[in-house]
Amino acid sequence: MDDLRGKVAVVTGGGSGIGRGIAEALADAGARLVIADIEGLAAEAVAALIRNAGHPAIARRTDVTDAGDLESLAEATIEAFGSVHVLVNNAGVMTLGPLDEATEADWSWLFEVNVHGMVRGVRAFLPQLRANAPAHIVNTISMASLGPRLDGEMGIYTASKGAALGFTEVLRAELAGDGIGVTAVCPGPVSTRLYEAERNRHERFGAGRGMDTPARAHRQQPDEVGAMVVDAIRRNAGYVFTDLDSRGRIEERAARINEGLDYLEQSSA
Numbered sequence: 001m002d003d004l005r006g007k008v009a010v011v012t013g014g015g016s017g018i019g020r021g022i023a024e025a026l027a028d029a030g031a032r033l034v035i036a037d038i039e040g041l042a043a044e045a046v047a048a049l050i051r052n053a054g055h056p057a058i059a060r061r062t063d064v065t066d067a068g069d070l071e072s073l074a075e076a077t078i079e080a081f082g083s084v085h086v087l088v089n090n091a092g093v094m095t096l097g098p099l100d101e102a103t104e105a106d107w108s109w110l111f112e113v114n115v116h117g118m119v120r121g122v123r124a125f126l127p128q129l130r131a132n133a134p135a136h137i138v139n140t141i142s143m144a145s146l147g148p149r150l151d152g153e154m155g156i157y158t159a160s161k162g163a164a165l166g167f168t169e170v171l172r173a174e175l176a177g178d179g180i181g182v183t184a185v186c187p188g189p190v191s192t193r194l195y196e197a198e199r200n201r202h203e204r205f206g207a208g209r210g211m212d213t214p215a216r217a218h219r220q221q222p223d224e225v226g227a228m229v230v231d232a233i234r235r236n237a238g239y240v241f242t243d244l245d246s247r248g249r250i251e252e253r254a255a256r257i258n259e260g261l262d263y264l265e266q267s268s269a
Helices: 017-028 040-052 067-081 104-131 155-178 194-200 222-235 247-268
Strands: 008-012 032-037 057-061 086-089 135-140 180-186 239-241
Touching: 008 017, 008 067, 008 104, 017 032, 017 040, 017 086, 017 135, 017 222, 032 040, 032 067, 040 057, 057 067, 067 104, 086 104, 104 135, 104 155, 135 155, 135 222, 155 180, 180 222, 222 239
Parallel strands: 008 032, 008 086, 032 057, 086 135, 135 180, 180 239
Antiparallel strands: none
């Protein structure tokens, strides 16, 4: 999708952080925007900024753990703009702590948002994306899916992002014949409110815990990631990586995998 002018893009989690950065970059490229976020006021604030810059945009409060909300978002998008060409599944949350202290509610919350929320987004918008192809889906994942931090108490988050990456890779293969590109965005540390995610944890997912934001979290700015994502849509890239500092963790993981494969090869000889 070389030309984004006049295209309609929906961004979940678009009220702040990476979602906002992607939304603003898409608007700068000429797209019309639908900003969806569980924080409705934040979504409207971003939409207002985009409109003030001369680009069409609407906002919609959306909870990605609610399939009905995403279906309503799709309906509102068609009502406002008549079509949709780009879906950005960006909404995501995090909780920290050792795996042996994690509750069932912790697991449910992260998988409901980070995995099932992404699946619900695709299910709600795929018919329109197919009808308006060429189209594109962007799924915001994490470098944790490829090179997990083994000492960062990020076990549930890593598991959820690993599932999201697998979903995205298979989705890209399955939709290629429909003229729909799919991109996995695997950011490293970016200055967002991810470590404040508990502020939006619904009571049905139990009590949360406070998290301190590490200094490394401010390494990059969301607008930098937004520009990378727009470039990836234009190139139909399978992956977006935002920095090279995580390469070591990926290589360490690959070494552990190869150790097992090497042993199998040697023991089978």
